[in-house]
Amino acid sequence: METMKAMVLDRLAPIETRPLKLESLPMPSPKKGEVLLEIEACGVCRSNLHMIEGDWKDIGSPSRLPVVPGHEVVGVVKMADGAKKFRVGDRVGIQPLFSSCMKCEYCLKGREHLCDDAEITGESVQGGYAEYIAASEEFVTRIPDNIDSPHAAPLFCPGITAYKAVMASEPAKNRSVGIFGVGGVGHLAVQLAKLEGSRVVAISRTKGHLDLAKKLGADNAVVYQESVDQFVKSLKKDEGFLDSAIVFAPSEKAIDAAIKSVKKGGTVVVGVVGNIPSFSAFEEKTIRGTVIGSRQDMADLVKIAAAGSLKVVIETYKLAEANDVLARLKKSEVEARAVLVP
Ligand SMILES: [Zn+2]
């Protein structure tokens, strides 16, 4: 039997205990309608860390163990016998939405990422911390030649998350948007909001992240402070209230700060798991949630990236280093996006 190397999780545990083990697994065999990919890159996501450490047990993730994590995957088609749209040698990416039912009201209206019967890459099916993966040809996205695989991988989770959130913030010329959290997702949101014409205000507690945001085109950068009142006061002085805000920092306080940072009638987009702490109806503010995106969103984003103006900042690591990378991510030591290259 042919085998492949993969980083396998068989128990949920703190990343310091190195719960991912390098193992030999049988090669996936593609079913009808699927392609077999030889993986060239897989992004390392904070969601992977949450799942591995058991933070998401209560919301049913992972729904299988053992599991191979990883949900921003780029690979080259090695087998396409049962597929119609792709040929051997094509390069494609897989996003967290591995597949969906294609029959429910969401799937029929192009919002398949909201499907209740969706499979999630690296959570309910095997993911990309591996050398090979099989995936449905209906749910993979073609990658143009001018984006290399390590830079393409983050488009498939932080990229689409940033894109959806920026579009939900109603970007426009003469409208300001505050981006709370400038990591793997935020650094792309800064650029996408600029491309849409907004005035971009980056907000982070880390100076390195603010410097990066400035380098990537942010018009202003404001240091996030633990005291929400203090922060709002300094934002008001330095920038004024915002037309909209997007939250990628996984903190209730950051969501609270974002709500208080927008003008009356403003929009707050929440792109992380988190509760809404306080909300006053009489300020006519809108709070919207976003989660990844549809296949059309994915294709649109890849097109924007291929046009060349989106800079994806990455660090690359070997597959076997996944535990170490995730530990670094936990300590906020990764500048933008870590990518595993098998
Ligand atoms: Zn992710």
Ligand SMILES: [Zn+2]
């Ligand atoms: Zn569905």
